[in-house]
Amino acid sequence: MRYALIALLVGCSLTTYADTTQASQDVHFLHWWTSQGEVKSAEVVNDVLSEADLNVINVPVQGGGGKTAKSILQARAIAGNPPDMAQLEGPAIKSWAALGFLHNLDDAAKQQNWDEKLLSLARGIHQHNGNYVAVPVTLHRLNWMWVNMDILNRHKLKMPESWEQLIDVFSQLKQKGVSPLAIGNEPWQIVQLFENIAFGIGGPHYYRKAFIELDPDILASSTTHEALSKFRQISTIVLPDLSKQRWEEATKDLLEGRRAFQITGDWVAGELMAMNGEFPDNILCSPTPFQQSGFIYNMDSFALFKKPLLTNEQANRIAKIVSEPDFLYEFNRRKGSIPAYENVSLKGFNPCALKAKLDFKQAEELGTLVPSIIDSMAVSPVIEKAASSELYRFFNDPTMQPDDVIVHMQNMGSSNLNL
Secondary structure: OHHHHHHHHHHHHHHHHHHHHHHOOEEEEEEOOOOHHHHHHHHHHHHHHHOOOOEEEEEEOOOOOOHHHHHHHHHHHHOOOOOOEEEEOOOHHHHHHHOOOEOOOHHHHHHHOHHHHEOHHHHHHOEEOOEEOOEEOEEEEOOEEEEEHHHHHHOOOOOOOOHHHHHHHHHHHHHOOOOOEOOOOOHHHHHHHHHHHHHHHHHHHHHHHHHHOOOHHHHOOHHHHHHHHHHHHHHHHHHHHOOOOOHHHHHHHHHOOOOOEEEEOOHHHHHHHHHHOOOOOOEEEEEOOOOOOOEEEEOOEEEEEOEOOEOHHHHHHHHHHOOOHHHHHHHHHHHOOEEOEOOOOOOOOOHHHHHHHHHHHHHHHHOOEEEOOOOOOOOOHHHHHHHHHHHHHHHHOOOOOHHHHHHHHHHHHHHOOOO
16 A cells, blocks of 8 residues: 555656646647637647747637636636636736736837837737736727628618618618628627617717716717617617527628628628638628717737746747737738737738728827727726626617616716726
8 A cells, every 4th residue: 555655646746747847838828719710810829839839728718709718717817827828808908917917028028119019009008007918919990890792782782871771771681581680699799789889870989988988978868869779770670580699600691691791890801711711702891880980999919927837038938929020910810800010011911901900090090999898998897797788688678778778877887896
């Protein structure tokens, strides 16, 4: 028995040592890129780090919007076992940094000259107390409308230019037996539709005051009632045909002609290219209808977490690699997004990405850039979750009144929640 115990202990020691030496060469990367196009993008991370003798162990968590992945990240961090690198967005970066979990990446930032090369809006998002704590990777546009023109042409319907016209086209398609909108009945997809409506009807100033600042008077305005009315009209048309499909399944329906429109971010372009081999000729991208042009954005970022086997020097080495122009070019080209840097070429990018870059520059000059309220860019996670729950319930419950939503959102604003 004594010899068996000694053998067991020696075996455990050798296993622990082998795991430790192996872990020092591995980079555990937690993210929510699981669709076909996203997987092709994530392969670029694997490739570029493997060239530097770093082995990426992907920890992909299914769920568009990253809700489940963020919960897993939180649980792992609390348990003292965070991944080496994780996909983060918006205010969550500062929250993780304030809790002391993230490596300081100033060395990589200085070597790569982020202060000059980053898009201006990216600098503040990725700093805490004046130090860079995450790597900006993508800039996504969310106010895109993706249209299967074969369906519109077959039914002799014109491209809609307003929300009223879009709802009318939806109604006509429904009468002809065509499901008009590619969307899954899950909160982030549904609420992203609402933010597009609200932004399109009210414009960027209204959007900021109502849904970022939660101004009670603006929330109670006729503009909010109009946005909720349009939201309800669309729900009445599309709700009977909806399932809880993932966004990439909805995109496949769009590509294959089972749906006519999809309203969501430019990750659709990456998915279409992955499915089709190139951006399809029959799919048109157009900004969702607007009174005042603008750009709803979110950004994907990489954060390096403090842990015994990832030193600050190693974290900065990884940060430098994933902020190199060649990596950013290939990753964003596959993803459908545009790089969050000024010094990266867009040669060979899809036409929607080229249009997005031009519209971004115009919105930057006009002050009409706004962060997404549902994609973790604008408000605290507590507010985001509460607002999402109310808007999702409104979409699915025809008995719920606009004032019910408005009162709940006013209460959120008065609560001063900022967790």
